Amino acid sequence: CQYILEQKSFATGASPSSPGKGEAGGTSKSTWSDQGPQNVLQALKGAFKRIDDEFLGVSEHLGITDGTTALVSVVHRGWLYVANVGDSRAILVRRGGQAIPLSHDHKPSRPDEHQRITGLGGRVVFWS
Incomplete structure (x- = not known):
């Protein structure tokens, strides 16, 4: 960043x-x-979307069906902003060892993520 x-x-x-x-x-x-907080979040979402669109264009041309994950953190005006795609995870660890999750994994095992994937015409297959 x-x-x-x-x-x-x-x-x-x-x-x-x-x-x-x-x-x-x-x-x-x-x-x-x-930029205010809402604009910073919109900017991060826009950056992720542009990168995704570019990757999809290249991968479609090359026949690649893989994807990736990403996590970005930005400190701006004393605020920490975290944006993630996929199962990349941000965790803040305090001095005493307390772990505080700052992001949510985008895993198909989550009901909302499963619904998003299938709602876009995808399918979810689990291997055991």
């Missing part, structure tokens, strides 16, 4: 050399530094 944050704003696509310009060339007053 550090490289991405230095090079380009997640939310606007603006690079440091062209402040206020988005990737499409439109004018935008928004930059990463003035």
Whole structure:
């Protein structure tokens, strides 16, 4: 994330050399530094979606049916934001050893995830 944050704003696509310009060339007053919590979350979701779309395009062309997982954490204005896809897991461990989960695995064994997969036309197969 550090490289991405230095090079380009997640939310606007603006690079440091062209402040206020988005990737499409439109004018935008928004930059990463003035994003509120909801915009940071939307930016992370958008970044995951763009990466997923690119991967799907390449994998479809090459006949690849595998996927991957990802987990990103960003500290912005004193807040910790965590975004994950798949079964990557973020856990905060306190000094006393207490483990605090910061994310939820996207596993097909979860009823909501099973329903999401089958609702999109996929199927879930478990191996024992």
